Amino acid sequence: xxxxxxxxxxxxxxxxxxxxxxxxxxxxxxxxxxxxxxxxxxxxxxxxxxxxxxxxxxxxxxxxxxxxxxxxxxxxxxxxxxxxxxxxxxxxxxxxxxxxxxxxxxxxxxxxxxxxxxxxxxxxxxxxxxxxxxxxxxxxxxxxxxxxxxxx
Amino acid sequence: xxxxxxxxxxxxxxxxxxxxxxxxxxxxxxxxxxxxxxxxxxxxxxxxxxxxxxxxxxxxxxxxxxxxxxxxxxxxxxxxxxxxxxxxxxxxxxxxxxxxxxxxxxxxxxxxxxxxxxxxxxxxxxxxxxxxxxxxxxxxxxxxxxxxxxxxxxxxxxxxxxxxxxxxxxxxxxxxxxxxxxxxxxxxxxxxxxxxxxxxxxxxxxxxxxxxxxxxxxxxxxxxxxxxxxxxxxxxxxxxxxxxxxxxxxxxxxxxxxxxxxxxxxxxxxxxxxxxxxxxxxxxxxxxxxxxxxxxxxxxxxxxxxxxxxxxxxxxxxxxxxxxxxxxxxxxxxxxxxxxxxxxxxxxxxxxxxxxxxxxxxxxxxxxxxxxxxxxxxxxxxxxxxxxxxxxxxxxxxxxxxxxxxxxxxxxxxxxxxx
Numbered sequence: 001x002x003x004x005x006x007x008x009x010x011x012x013x014x015x016x017x018x019x020x021x022x023x024x025x026x027x028x029x030x031x032x033x034x035x036x037x038x039x040x041x042x043x044x045x046x047x048x049x050x051x052x053x054x055x056x057x058x059x060x061x062x063x064x065x066x067x068x069x070x071x072x073x074x075x076x077x078x079x080x081x082x083x084x085x086x087x088x089x090x091x092x093x094x095x096x097x098x099x100x101x102x103x104x105x106x107x108x109x110x111x112x113x114x115x116x117x118x119x120x121x122x123x124x125x126x127x128x129x130x131x132x133x134x135x136x137x138x139x140x141x142x143x144x145x146x147x148x149x150x151x152x
Numbered sequence: 153x154x155x156x157x158x159x160x161x162x163x164x165x166x167x168x169x170x171x172x173x174x175x176x177x178x179x180x181x182x183x184x185x186x187x188x189x190x191x192x193x194x195x196x197x198x199x200x201x202x203x204x205x206x207x208x209x210x211x212x213x214x215x216x217x218x219x220x221x222x223x224x225x226x227x228x229x230x231x232x233x234x235x236x237x238x239x240x241x242x243x244x245x246x247x248x249x250x251x252x253x254x255x256x257x258x259x260x261x262x263x264x265x266x267x268x269x270x271x272x273x274x275x276x277x278x279x280x281x282x283x284x285x286x287x288x289x290x291x292x293x294x295x296x297x298x299x300x301x302x303x304x305x306x307x308x309x310x311x312x313x314x315x316x317x318x319x320x321x322x323x324x325x326x327x328x329x330x331x332x333x334x335x336x337x338x339x340x341x342x343x344x345x346x347x348x349x350x351x352x353x354x355x356x357x358x359x360x361x362x363x364x365x366x367x368x369x370x371x372x373x374x375x376x377x378x379x380x381x382x383x384x385x386x387x388x389x390x391x392x393x394x395x396x397x398x399x400x401x402x403x404x405x406x407x408x409x410x411x412x413x414x415x416x417x418x419x420x421x422x423x424x425x426x427x428x429x430x431x432x433x434x435x436x437x438x439x440x441x442x443x444x445x446x447x448x449x450x451x452x453x454x455x456x457x458x459x460x461x462x463x464x465x466x467x468x469x470x471x472x473x474x475x476x477x478x479x480x481x482x483x484x485x486x487x488x489x490x491x492x493x494x495x496x497x498x499x500x501x502x503x504x505x506x507x508x509x510x511x512x513x514x515x516x517x518x519x520x521x522x523x524x525x526x527x528x529x530x531x532x533x534x535x536x537x538x539x540x541x542x543x544x545x546x547x548x549x550x551x552x553x554x555x556x557x558x559x560x561x562x563x564x565x566x567x568x569x570x571x
Contacts, residue, residue, distance in 0.1 A: 005184050009517050013510075013514075045525060069510045070507055070569075
């Protein structure tokens with residue numbers, strides 16, 4: 001077994017990613033929400049629906065439901081954990097930061113837990129999986145509510 | 153033949169097919185630091201040297217436009233292109249080359265029928281019958297037709313094993329059924345459908361049949377006259393030929409009555425501003441300069457398959473499929489989707505609760521190329537309540553070592569996911 005292959009796989013499927021994929025946090029449609037959006041990756045069938053409760057410019061709660069691969073589920077789960085309690089602007093900044101990290105433009109140093117997704121950048125075919133939830137977040141918070149697709 | 157003679161014949165076939173692996177240069181490379189294990193031939197097969205060389209020879213020595221010039225190269229290109237048509241005719245045992253229409257692939261061939269034949273034969277309230285197994289290429293053209301005309305699309309169900317429910321299909325045939333369009337072999341599950349029975353049901357009632365043969369042609373002999381269908385469509389790139397070339401075979405009488413579907417050069421006899429007249433078959437359906445080098449490659453692939461022998465290929469792949477099934481059965485937590493009694497070397501599966509997309513990435517890192525996702529057959533996935541599957545598919549160049557590598561890689565995937 002080539003060490004480099006295994007090493008890259010371990011980077012991609014870090015324990016934190018696998019943990020969130022197995023036990024997604026804030027999973028399910030909440031009773032109260034103010035913003036929502038769906039994210040669809042038609043190539044692999046990932047479907048996420050994100051819900052946010054925003055009050056006074058602050059994301060109070062975030063939740064999601066849907067199905068997808070480990071990367072897309074973990075990314076959505078991490079999203080719900082990290083944006084709650086932050087302003088809308090900060091949530092959108094985090095989305096920018098994730099995108100930059102996945103494009104390899106930024107090491108993701110300031111992203112805290114979200115840095116766990118850094119391994120994805122070595123797998124170009126999987127970047128869409130990791131960014132899907134963040135596309136949906138942007139759509140929801142900027143009121144382009146409805147469906148976003150990784151292919152649009 | 154005695155059992156012993158049979159065994160010897162089988163062993164010889166195995167040896168002769170297995171030796172062909174060395175004809176496929178692309179297979180001899182490392183991918184992600186591992187020897188490539190190519191198990192995605194149902195998506196697209198690789199090309200043997202004779203095909204690569206035939207295309208190269210054509211490009212280097214013979215290319216010009218076909219059916220046009222009086223000069224030598226045009227003559228050679230025409231000979232090469234029409235020579236390929238004759239090879240294809242022999243390969244599927246069509247009655248004449250007038251019945252062999254070159255297309256971009258199966259998808260275009262089906263669209264041709266949905267556009268041209270259907271325009272004069274399908275109206276509001278008429279019915280098109282397909283099966284649950286179809287690739288999107290044999291669903292969407294009919295949906296578009298139904299939207300245009302008010303015709304109705306009916307779908308024959310499959311059972312849990314992924315076999316067509318013949319009784320249910322029979323019950324769906326009605327007075328208004330104009331066409332039964334179905335795949336000979338499912339690309340998603342590997343099921344071989346009861347083509348002869350379906351065609352017999354249709355013929356008793358004067359219903360036209362179209363067979364999507366994309367996944368059938370690479371795996372064994374095809375004889376369209378024996379099969380008895382009216383249209384048969386297939387793609388070059390699934391049978392070791394280049395992409396962008398495929399075939400629609402149709403009965404001459406049907407093709408004669410059909411209007412052209414695309415207009416342009418080559419498909420006309422005369423053009424004036426008062427109106428034009430159409431060229432004879434098959435050129436009526438080949439508007440514009442065709443994919444000449446693709447056809448040359450397809451002709452070479454046909455020669456290649458004929459040389460090995462479709463029966464030997466089928467025997468070899470059936471044996472390898474048995475080995476694949478046997479080895480996959482040793483992987484704990486692996487569930488095969490599609491267990492119909494008659495299958496080609498296409499195996500869809502799920503491993504534990506690992507998403508197929510994750511499995512695909514892990515296997516790729518270990519040099520193993522499989523397809524993951526819905527395989528352009530979303531209704532099949534929906535039937536099993538799955539977002540997609542992992543799919544390993546065999547070509548004549550695969551061997552037991554490929555199967556062993558796949559199984560080892562699945563073991564690694566289980567380790568990574570803590571299974």
